[in-house]
Every structure is written in structure tokens, then in C-alpha cells.
Amino acid sequence: MAGTxxxxxxxxxxxxxxxxxxRVGSDADGAEIYAGRCHHEGDIIPAKVIPSKNACYISYGGEEVFKDQFELLVPAMFSWQxxxxxxxxxxxxxxGTTADGETLYYGRVTHDGCTTPGKIHPSHETCYYPFDGEERSSSEYEVLVLM
Structure with a gap:
């Protein structure tokens, strides 16, 4: 691959x-959302980072979980598929990866007019994403792909 x-x-x-x-999306009020990831319960999980709200969230165990330590994705060339x-x-x-070693991928969905990032969990056949205090899921999503 050409980029890193x-x-x-x-x-x-x-x-x-x-x-x-x-930047991977926007919140209900138009706040910018950036691609992030966090350590949680032995996993490394894709996250949504919202700088204007001093917030970072992951989806885990049926909940939207606030995190204060994270990493941000700084890309080369990407597209959404x-x-x-x-x-x-x-x-x-x-x-990211689960504690059991399963690879997690960066995805995004459109929910109630918002484009929000989440984790694609292949063995669960879905993309989980944090939204409005809950963990949500969608079997249809876009995947972040390095070009």
C-alpha cells in the first residue's frame, strides 16, 4: 500500500x-467527530473523539463509555467503502483488538442524521457505535480503507 x-x-x-x-463525522449539533481508539478492559477499541465537548466515547457491553485517554488517527490517504x-x-x-485477539476495524454509520464512528466486530457481523448514552449496532456500515 502506498500510504501509511x-x-x-x-x-x-x-x-x-x-x-x-x-475527521469522520459530526454529532447531532454539528460538532466535529474524529477517529480515535482507546484501551478498555483488555481491548483496544475504536472511539469517537469530540474535541468541542471534551469528550471521547467507545461502545462496550451495551453502553456508551466515556474515556479520557485515547489515540487519534492521523492518516495518509483513506476512503470509505x-x-x-x-x-x-x-x-x-x-x-483495535479484543482481549481474545479478534481484530476490530474502524467503521461509521449514519444514525438519526448523524455520521458517527464505531467498531466493526467481524464475528458479531455488525458495527457497534456509541450514541446517546447507549451502544448501538448496524449490519450496514462504511469501512475506513487505506488507499
Whole structure:
């Protein structure tokens, strides 16, 4: 692959977004959402980072979980590709792993007019995403792919 990407440490208290961080969506009020990931319960999980709200959330165990330590994705060249039922195309961005070693990929869905990021969990055949205090899921989603 021609491009590369890296994960840059971030923290809510510092609320600094590195140059080139990947914007992946917007919240209900139009706040920008950036691609992130966090450590949680032995997993590394894709996250949504909302700098204007000093917030970072993951979906885990049926809940939307607030995190204050995270990493932000700083990309090379990416695109979004539609997929369903846990499938990911070649070049899909690996964004984390479960404690059991399953690879998680970075995805996004449109929910109530908002584009919000989440984790594609292939063995569950879905994309989980944090939204309005809950963990939601969708069998239809877009996958972040390195070009």
C-alpha cells in the first residue's frame, strides 16, 4: 500500500487535535467527530473523539463509555467503502483488538442524521457505535480503507 497512518496519543484535559487528524463525522449539533481508539478492559477499541465537548466515547457491553485517554488517527490517504454483516474489504484499517485477539476495524454509520464512528466486530457481523448514552449496532456500515 502506498500510504501509511499512525495513532497519536491524546487526552481530553489537553484537548489538542494533531494536524491532519481524521475527521469522520459530526454529532447531532454539528460538532466535529474524529477517529480515535482507546484501551478498555483488555481491548483496544475504536472511539469517537469530540474535541468541542471534551469528550471521547467507545461502545462496550451495551453502553456508551466515556474515556479520557485515547489515540487519534492521523492518516495518509483513506476512503470509505460500504459493507455489511461484519465483512471488511482489503486495506481496511485495523483499529483495535479484543482481549481474545479478534481484530476490530474502524467503521461509521449514519444514525438519526448523524455520521458517527464505531467498531466493526467481524464475528458479531455488525458495527457497534456509541450514541446517546447507549451502544448501538448496524449490519450496514462504511469501512475506513487505506488507499
Amino acid at each position: 497512518y499512525r495513532w497519536v496519543p491524546g487526552c481530553i484535559s489537553q484537548c489538542s487535535i494533531p494536524p491532519g487528524a481524521l 460500504f459493507s455489511t454483516n461484519g465483512a471488511v474489504p482489503p486495506g481496511a484499517v485495523v483499529a
